[in-house]
Amino acid sequence: MKSAVIVFPGLNRDRDMIAALTKISGTAPAVVWHQDADIPDVDLVVIPGGFSYGDYLRCGAIAARSPIMDKVRERAARGVKVLGVCNGFQILIEAGLLPGALMRNTSLKFVCREVKLEVTNADTAFTRGYSNGQIIRCPVAHHDGNYFADAETIARIEGNGQVAFRYAEGTNPNGSINDIAGILNDSKNVLGLMPHPENLIEAAHGGTDGRALFAGLLDKVA
Amino acid sequence: MKARVTVTLKAGVLDPQGQAIEGSLKSLGFSGVGAVRQGKVFDLALEGTDEAAARSQITDMCERLLANTVIENYAIEISN
Numbered sequence: 665m666k667s668a669v670i671v672f673p674g675l676n677r678d679r680d681m682i683a684a685l686t687k688i689s690g691t692a693p694a695v696v697w698h699q700d701a702d703i704p705d706v707d708l709v710v711i712p713g714g715f716s717y718g719d720y721l722r723c724g725a726i727a728a729r730s731p732i733m734d735k736v737r738e739r740a741a742r743g744v745k746v747l748g749v750c751n752g753f754q755i756l757i758e759a760g761l762l763p764g765a766l767m768r769n770t771s772l773k774f775v776c777r778e779v780k781l782e783v784t785n786a787d788t789a790f791t792r793g794y795s796n797g798q799i800i801r802c803p804v805a806h807h808d809g810n811y812f813a814d815a816e817t818i819a820r821i822e823g824n825g826q827v828a829f830r831y832a833e834g835t836n837p838n839g840s841i842n843d844i845a846g847i848l849n850d851s852k853n854v855l856g857l858m859p860h861p862e863n864l865i866e867a868a869h870g871g872t873d874g875r876a877l878f879a880g881l882l883d884k885v886a
Numbered sequence: 887m888k889a890r891v892t893v894t895l896k897a898g899v900l901d902p903q904g905q906a907i908e909g910s911l912k913s914l915g916f917s918g919v920g921a922v923r924q925g926k927v928f929d930l931a932l933e934g935t936d937e938a939a940a941r942s943q944i945t946d947m948c949e950r951l952l953a954n955t956v957i958e959n960y961a962i963e964i965s966n
Contacts, residue, residue, distance in 0.1 A: 722954055729951060758954065765956040770902045812899065812957060839900070 665882045667693040667708040670736065672727040675714030675751060677860065684862035685710065688878040698732045708881060709739055713750030713805075713860060723766065723808045724754030733759045745789055745881065746854040750806055753846070753856030762849055762856045763821060764813030769806070770839030776805040781845055781859060782832040785825045788848060790855045793880025799832050800873040802859035809858035811840035811847070821847060829857055887932040889944055890963045893953045894925035928952055937964050 667685050671678045678695075685693045694704045703709060717726035727733070733755070740746045740761055748756035756762045769775055781802050783794040794800065813821070818841060821827060829846035836843045838858070846857025861874030895901050901923050908922035932940050941962060948960040 721951070725951065725954070763956075765954055767900070767957065768902055770900065772902050772906055810900075814956075839902075 665689045665691060665708070666704070666706040667691075667710060668696050668703050668706045669693045669710045669712060670696050670698065670703070670732060671712075672698045672714075672716040672730070672755075674716045674718055675712055677713035677750065677862070680860070681710055681712035681749065681862050684865050684874075684878060688865065688875060689882045696732065698727070698730050700732065703732070703735050703739060706744070708745045708747065709736055711736070711746075711748040711752030711755050712862070713752055716751055716755065719751075719808075722758065724751055724756075724758040727751075727755045728758035728760075737761060740849070740854050743851070743853050747790065747881075748854075748856040749860055749862065750804075750809075750858055753858055754808065756854065756856045761854050762847055763817050763826075764811055764847070766808050766858070767810040767812050768808050769810050769837065771837075774805075774807040775809075775837040776803075777837065778803050779835040779837055779845075779859060780832040781829045784827045784830050785848070787825070788828060788852045788855070790848070790877055790881055791828055792883075793876030800876075801864060801871050802861055802874060803863050804837050804859045806838070806858055809838040809840065811838075811844040811858075813841065818842065824850065826850065826852070828855055829859070887935060887937065887940055888965050889930040889932055889940060890965075891928040891930065891944060891948060891952055892925060892961045892963075893928070893948075893958050894961075895923060896957055896959055899957045925958075932964075940964055 754766050781800050783798045786794045786796045826848045831843040831845050861877045864871045864874035904922040904924045911919050944962050953960040
């Protein structure tokens with residue numbers, strides 16, 4: 665299993681993501697700086713969380729327009745798995761790889777806490793380590809995670825099984841429509857989610873509920 | 887030439903920042919404020935004198951970067 669982590673200036677969860685991928689797959693991911701010309705030949709491309717370009721203009725907007733994202737788009741079109749977490753989700757949305765928009769939390773507050781997630785579609789490469797309807801714990805830390813899309817788009821992604829995770833048990837931290845926490849593209853090889861599964865993968869984290877996302881994915885793409 | 891681009895949230899898109907500003911205006915005693923919607927303004931200094939070409943270029947800028955057209959509208963004003 666080969667993976668690559670894309671790093672933009674201002675990200676701060678890249679080391680957590682690299683550690684999680686290394687621990688779970690046994691192989692360190694390639695680290696791709698945003699100015700690198702290309703992405704190595706990998707099975708999984710990950711864009712981690714943080715505050716790329718200081719969240720200037722809109723969260724993820726500047727990173728989404730950088731040339732390396734054309735390479736991510738090419739890989740996604742070829743069926744390579746692409747995962748975006750938190751700011752990485754915002755970048756995938758701004759790049760048009762996922763539908764909708766992520767807006768300021770309705771509370772206007774930065775929210776850093778644990779939430780409950782319901783696995784809404786376990787029949788994907790990313791979620792196959794879980795079962796449908798399973799409730800898992802996961803940390804969130806964001807200011808702009810309020811998922812929004814027009815009614816037509818929401819109906820389409822709901823009908824097409826593109827909602828991978830929903831905030832469960834009244835823990836929606838940001839006001840997102842239909843409690844949406846993570847969505848897939850139409851062909852289900854691109855996943856973006858606001859919560860941080862990479863931060864709940866070993867006992868020292870206080871839980872391991874995030875591990876199955878990576879473990880299932882690594883199995884699948886190995 | 888100069889251009890001003892105004893980016894606003896589309897109707898129907900929740901604007902919690904606008905709501906917070908509205909609440910603050912009310913708490914300052916300003917009455918008669920129905921609703922507040924906030925947005926962004928970009929002032930661009932442009933080379934050249936062809937207004938139509940500038941408008942076309944700025945429209946492209948708005949579509950590709952300045953606005954997120956999933957949730958935002960934009961308006962362009964050009965002056966000399």
